Amino acid sequence: MPLSTISESKTQRLEILGPDGKADPSIPVDISESELLDIYRKMVEMRLFDERAIKLQRQGRLGTYPQILGQEASQIVPPLCLKPSDWMVPTYRGQGAYYARGMQLRYSLLYWAGDDRGVHFPEGNKDMIFSIPVGTHLTQAAGLAWAAKLKKEDSIALAYVGDGSTSKGDFHEALTFAGQFRLPVIYLIENNHWAISVPRKKQSASTTLAEKASGYGIFGLQVDGNDALAVYQAVGSAVARARLGLGPSVLECETYRLGHHTTADDATRYRSAQEVEAWKKKDPITRLRKYLESRKLWNAQEESKLKTESEAMIQAEIDAYESFGAPNPLNMFSDNYASAPWHLIEQRAQLEKLLKARKSQHEALELPPVEGRFP
Amino acid sequence: MSELNLVQAVNQGLRQAMESDKRVMVLGEDVGINGGVFRVTEGLFKRFGPDRVVDTPLAELGIVGTSVGLAMGGMRPVCEIQFDGFLPATLDQVICHIGRIRNRSRGKYTVPMVLRSPHGGLIHAPEHHSESPEAYLCHTPGIKVVCPSTPQDAKGLIIAAINDPDPVVYFEPKALYRAAKGEVPDQPYETPIGKARLAREGTDISLISWGAMVHSCLKAANILNEEGISAEVLDLRTLTPLDIAAILATAEKTGRALIAHEAPNTGSWAAEISALISERALLKLQAPVRRVGSWDIRMPLFRLEKYYIPDAGRIVKAAQETLSF
Numbered sequence: 220m221p222l223s224t225i226s227e228s229k230t231q232r233l234e235i236l237g238p239d240g241k242a243d244p245s246i247p248v249d250i251s252e253s254e255l256l257d258i259y260r261k262m263v264e265m266r267l268f269d270e271r272a273i274k275l276q277r278q279g280r281l282g283t284y285p286q287i288l289g290q291e292a293s294q295i296v297p298p299l300c301l302k303p304s305d306w307m308v309p310t311y312r313g314q315g316a317y318y319a320r321g322m323q324l325r326y327s328l329l330y331w332a333g334d335d336r337g338v339h340f341p342e343g344n345k346d347m348i349f350s351i352p353v354g355t356h357l358t359q360a361a362g363l364a365w366a367a368k369l370k371k372e373d374s375i376a377l378a379y380v381g382d383g384s385t386s387k388g389d390f391h392e393a394l395t396f397a398g399q400f401r402l403p404v405i406y407l408i409e410n411n412h413w414a415i416s417v418p419r420k421k422q423s424a425s426t427t428l429a430e431k432a433s434g435y436g437i438f439g440l441q442v443d444g445n446d447a448l449a450v451y452q453a454v455g456s457a458v459a460r461a462r463l464g465l466g467p468s469v470l471e472c473e474t475y476r477l478g479h480h481t482t483a484d485d486a487t488r489y490r491s492a493q494e495v496e497a498w499k500k501k502d503p504i505t506r507l508r509k510y511l512e513s514r515k516l517w518n519a520q521e522e523s524k525l526k527t528e529s530e531a532m533i534q535a536e537i538d539a540y541e542s543f544g545a546p547n548p549l550n551m552f553s554d555n556y557a558s559a560p561w562h563l564i565e566q567r568a569q570l571e572k573l574l575k576a577r578k579s580q581h582e583a584l585e586l587p588p589v590e591g592r593f594p
Numbered sequence: 595m596s597e598l599n600l601v602q603a604v605n606q607g608l609r610q611a612m613e614s615d616k617r618v619m620v621l622g623e624d625v626g627i628n629g630g631v632f633r634v635t636e637g638l639f640k641r642f643g644p645d646r647v648v649d650t651p652l653a654e655l656g657i658v659g660t661s662v663g664l665a666m667g668g669m670r671p672v673c674e675i676q677f678d679g680f681l682p683a684t685l686d687q688v689i690c691h692i693g694r695i696r697n698r699s700r701g702k703y704t705v706p707m708v709l710r711s712p713h714g715g716l717i718h719a720p721e722h723h724s725e726s727p728e729a730y731l732c733h734t735p736g737i738k739v740v741c742p743s744t745p746q747d748a749k750g751l752i753i754a755a756i757n758d759p760d761p762v763v764y765f766e767p768k769a770l771y772r773a774a775k776g777e778v779p780d781q782p783y784e785t786p787i788g789k790a791r792l793a794r795e796g797t798d799i800s801l802i803s804w805g806a807m808v809h810s811c812l813k814a815a816n817i818l819n820e821e822g823i824s825a826e827v828l829d830l831r832t833l834t835p836l837d838i839a840a841i842l843a844t845a846e847k848t849g850r851a852l853i854a855h856e857a858p859n860t861g862s863w864a865a866e867i868s869a870l871i872s873e874r875a876l877l878k879l880q881a882p883v884r885r886v887g888s889w890d891i892r893m894p895l896f897r898l899e900k901y902y903i904p905d906a907g908r909i910v911k912a913a914q915e916t917l918s919f
């Protein structure tokens with residue numbers, strides 16, 4: 220018998236906006252003007268916020284912080300395609316996604332300042348907590364989607380994952396479950412070309428990350444991740460498919476990490492300035508702005524108004540963040556179990572005694588009220 | 595002799611081991627061109643090339659699993675898990691395979707590999723970057739676990755771990771990476787695995803510890819000294835196999851033992867040491883053995899870490915209670 224072809228997979232890529240901000244007229248995008256402007260505003264706000272956060276870190280007013288500089292389209296657009304009752308499952312580089320879900324920026328700052336009070340989502344939102352270990356949230360997202368399916372809810376789950384993190388076994392197990400049980404889940408790969416110092420090409424011999432989906436019986440698509448319209452279109456249709464019970468999707472959004480990995484990293488040690496410069500030309504914000512201007516939805520005056528308003532909003536968030544004050548150390552004993560066991564009751568009392576002893580030594584130490592449930 | 599910090603000491607040990615044995619290779623996330631996120635492998639990629647200093651894909655279980663195969667296949671892999679919080683993902687290989695292969699193959703196959711990982715908190719790191727998972731590993735048969743607290747031992751132990759015929763987990767206290775400095779011999783040398791170090795002599799109470807906490811014990815000993823209490827400090831250096839002779843010697847000498855460490859007390863390695871002392875030196879003890887560990891809750895985000903991990907003050911208080919028993 221000659222060799223025969225028993226399966227064929229092809230990988231497609233979606234791009235709508237060119238680098239000049241011109242949209243491909245052959246792909247209609249179902250998006251209102253107000254949604255477009257909302258996306259643009261949030262992207263600009265996020266960029267300005269990122270810049271301020273870096274400065275705060277350099278001034279010792281914030282801990283290690285991961286910028287999303289350059290990834291504003293792939294971060295901000297997907298949550299805007301979801302309902303609050305859908306699960307949004309971010310990576311650790313998730314301030315943009317949370318912001319798009321309506322979380323106030325003060326909480327992102329608190330989290331990256333090492334304060335557990337930073338985990339604070341808007342009421343009614345199904346948002347997952349930042350996932351610092353990469354990849355472990357992916358099977359969890361499959362489970363969240365599975366529960367929604369079993370309960371016959373029409374909600375879905377959208378999980379972000381970095382290009383580097385697709386190498387983790389967790390990614391493959393998540394796709395196995397999602398495909399096998401036809402779960403209403405979307406895996407959105409933010410391929411920013413770097414995993415700290417390791418380039419995308421060193422992660423996997425696969426040509427694209429999108430094509431990995433086909434091995435698990437899942438729809439896969441590569442998307443120009445610096446093209447807000449393409450991201451909107453791709454996520455929107457993946458959401459619609461998931462809601463209709465047509466199964467999971469993998470969307471590889473190709474973008475670029477323009478900044479260092481985090482404030483603890485120095486990217487000049489491992490990548491060239493030319494590469495960064497080339498990607499700056501594909502900046503997602505500039506492209507969307509050109510598009511909006513070409514449709515007469517935006518102009519220089521509005522741009523400067525947005526900048527002024529955003530800066531004021533961000534300053535107010537920073538002020539709110541810095542006025543939080545130190546947390547009560549006893550907070551860490553709250554909410555560990557539905558009802559605290561004997562040894563935690565004992566240990567909390569020990570810490571309380573210790574704090575009181577220290578307080579009598581340093582009169583200044585005035586503790587705020589304890590937060591959370593205990594015992 | 596040169597004055598090195600702990601990062602430089604591990605780096606020098608790795609470099610010298612790689613120079614003397616072509617089978618030794620280093621693999622892990624960002625260990626190559628970037629020299630590791632803490633710069634422990636700085637310069638090795640340039641010196642030994644991409645076959646021996648390998649930037650792996652981001653997959654901890656893959657790193658450890660392939661290291662098992664590399665070691666069985668004749669290489670001497672030294673793999674790095676970037677942070678202690680990502681070590682639990684490798685426990686499938688560590689618990690179910692690494693320590694068992696010698697025995698399961700009736701001695702035919704061995705796994706001479708080293709698994710390096712940073713350890714502990716107090717550097718204001720993000721979530722999952724400040725963990726103390728040693729008890730999970732020490733509990734596992736067939737492997738050895740070491741944790742230096744000085745640059746001199748850091749170099750000697752990494753060379754000893756690489757030369758050891760069995761798998762060794764090598765913890766690097768990250769609070770000491772740049773803070774601990776000391777004179778380190780220029781030549782290659784081994785710090786024997788299984789031997790503790792008497793860090794300070796005393797007569798009234800024994801403070802037993804490892805890693806960064808050794809320095810808190812030394813600080814506590816200074817404070818106690820001002821109160822007229824003479825504390826002995828034992829730096830274990832190796833967690834498995836424990837230096838039972840040194841542990842019993844100090845416990846019997848002072849009659850009072852306190853074990854300080856960064857992990858929660860329940861099921862901790864301190865609990866094991868406490869049990870050993872109680873079983874073997876009961877009649878020489880004047881007070882119950884005391885564990886001073888973190889609370890039995892998860893490591894909080896860093897604003898509260900100093901209230902979670904014991905400091906010298908907590909050690910002093912526990913020592914005073916033990917002395918007034």
Ligand SMILES: Cc1ncc(C[n+]2csc(CCOP(=O)(O)OP(=O)(O)O)c2C)c(N)n1
Nearest residue numbers: 312351352353381382383384413414415680
């Ligand atoms: C399980 C695990 N291993 C290692 C790390 C350390 N680490 C943090 S981010 C990162 C690279 C992630 O790369 P990628 O998935 O591409 O996401 P990006 O940082 O580019 O957003 C690594 C290795 C981690 N957080 N979790």
Ligand SMILES: [Mg+2]
Nearest residue numbers: 381382413414
């Ligand atoms: Mg990446």
